[in-house]
Amino acid sequence: MSPSFTITPTRTVSATYTLTPTPDQPLVLSDNVFYPLVAPLGVEGLAQTRGELQVSIYNILGERIANILTVKVASGQSFASVWDGRNHRGELVGNGIYLVVLRSPAGLFIQKVVVLK
Secondary structure, X not given: OOOOOOOOOOOOOOOOOOOOOOOOOOEEEOOOEEOOOOOOEEEEEEOOOOEEEEEEEEEOOOOEEEEEEEEEEOOOOEEEEXXXXXXXXXXXXXXXXXXXXXXXXXXXXXXXXXXXX
């Protein structure tokens, strides 16, 4: 007897999206769901006006838990930073919803991110 085997076809679909900050959307995250034990969260933006801007992380209670970027920029200048999922004491944050907040002379811009460990 000869050996027999069955071939089962599988299909893998993947997509890569590149988001670019625009004047209408000045703050972009690399993902809406963030796994801090796997990779840092990328944060990119586009300054709408000249001045100092700050990107901070807040918990759902509105408490600032980390400041990830403070920089002076020119109008139209891009900026980028990463968040490793740690608070200002260096501790990994818990699972939950967090807010990435951009404060600039042009206003306040907020993006939500879900942290899962």
